[in-house]
Amino acid sequence: MRIRLLREFITLAEMLNFTKAANKLYMTQPILSRHIKELEDKFGTELFDRSTHHVTLTSAGELLLQEAKKIVQQYDDSVFRINTFTGQNKNKLSIVYLGDAFSHLLADVLGAFKQVYPHVSVSHRDTDLLEAFNLLKSKEYDLGFVLRPAFIDNLSEEMLKEKSNFCTLPFANDPLCVAFNKSHPLAGCEHIRLQDISQYPIIVEDLKETPWAKMYSTDFLQMQNLPFSIYKVYPNIKTCAFELELNNNVVLLLPKHRRFILGANSRLMVLEDEQKYSYVMELIWHPQNGNPYLPRFIKKFTEIIKNGELPYLPDEF
Numbered sequence: 682m683r684i685r686l687l688r689e690f691i692t693l694a695e696m697l698n699f700t701k702a703a704n705k706l707y708m709t710q711p712i713l714s715r716h717i718k719e720l721e722d723k724f725g726t727e728l729f730d731r732s733t734h735h736v737t738l739t740s741a742g743e744l745l746l747q748e749a750k751k752i753v754q755q756y757d758d759s760v761f762r763i764n765t766f767t768g769q770n771k772n773k774l775s776i777v778y779l780g781d782a783f784s785h786l787l788a789d790v791l792g793a794f795k796q797v798y799p800h801v802s803v804s805h806r807d808t809d810l811l812e813a814f815n816l817l818k819s820k821e822y823d824l825g826f827v828l829r830p831a832f833i834d835n836l837s838e839e840m841l842k843e844k845s846n847f848c849t850l851p852f853a854n855d856p857l858c859v860a861f862n863k864s865h866p867l868a869g870c871e872h873i874r875l876q877d878i879s880q881y882p883i884i885v886e887d888l889k890e891t892p893w894a895k896m897y898s899t900d901f902l903q904m905q906n907l908p909f910s911i912y913k914v915y916p917n918i919k920t921c922a923f924e925l926e927l928n929n930n931v932v933l934l935l936p937k938h939r940r941f942i943l944g945a946n947s948r949l950m951v952l953e954d955e956q957k958y959s960y961v962m963e964l965i966w967h968p969q970n971g972n973p974y975l976p977r978f979i980k981k982f983t984e985i986i987k988n989g990e991l992p993y994l995p996d997e998f
Contacts, residue, residue: 684756687749688815689716690728694746697736706811709888720745757819774974776805777813778826782855782938782962786991787826793990794981801974817847817967823975824966828855828936830896831961847965850979852986855936855960856951857897860922863948864929874953875905881932882912884921894918897934918942936960 693702693713703710721728728742738746778787784807791803806822816822831854859878861867867877879902886894895901902909912931915921919942921933926944935942940949952958964982966975985991 684753685812685815686716686720687753688811689713690720691746691749691753693717693729693736694738694742694749697738699736708811761820772800772974773802773804774824774972774978775822776803776824776826777808777816777822778805779810779813779828780807781941782828782936782960783826789991790982790985793985794978797981798974798977813965814847817965817970820967820970823970823972824964824978827963827965828960829963831957831959846967848968850964850983851961852964852982853962855938855962857901857958857960858935858937858940858949858951860925860933860935860940860943860947860949861931862925862927862929863946865932865948866930867932867950868948870950872953873950875907875958878932878934879907879909881930882910884912884924884928884931884933885914886918886921887914887916897936901934922947 689702689706692706693699696702696705699710699713703713706713717728724741724745726741727739728745730737730739776787776791778784787805791805795801795803806816808816810827813822813825813827817825859867859873861881865881867873867881870877883898883902885898888895888899899909899911912928913924915924918935918939922942922944924931925933925947937949937951943949964979966979
């Protein structure tokens, strides 16, 4: 049985809401439901009572919750102890990060760190938010670079609860932007408000493939009580960006760090009130992580930020 299934079960058992649990786990509700059904088939019994308005644990579910927490904790502790015993943690530093938001930044930071500590072996892994938290909890990885959407209150609250188990170092804002063709009616504007874009159809990624994209597209506009129409749904963000090259009437919402996907015929503008509509870029780590190179990396990273050696950061603190 995969440990991740137990982590998902624990999250749902604590929240008793499929939608909220799926959002916290950064997956779609159907995928979470399928994983829970997989567990129920494994144990041959229902773990949740599901009704139209409520989700509750069955007696078997309550028992599994107790045991799952023990299993996950034992697994996390065992991985850390074995790695320590075998020397896997010696002269090593491991980093998780969220995709294209941090890849360029991380390359420069690791280059500077390796100049000072050439004997340290650094491993890195591109992952999603939930897995990043889990890998840091289990101490399989030492630190992570993550994004937190400050403009979605309920999700931010859930992430902050998760973050309360970690030390954090916020270092930049990644503002939400609007992209459009250079011949678009908005192209001549010096400033763009969120209300301005509601007049034009939006293009979006397929939310079945990238469920978190709705945080800065459809769900975001709904939470701002803004009317919108969807021109078309595309399989991925790169296809959306290509449509902008050809269509001078649609708009695309995306974080500033993804500006590299835009073509020469497109323009990107930060929305007004950018502090309100931003992601927080953070370095996070577990307070009980005893890797001696962890504080040294954090110190070096802080020096790099203070010296302005990463000019392509969206907006430094």
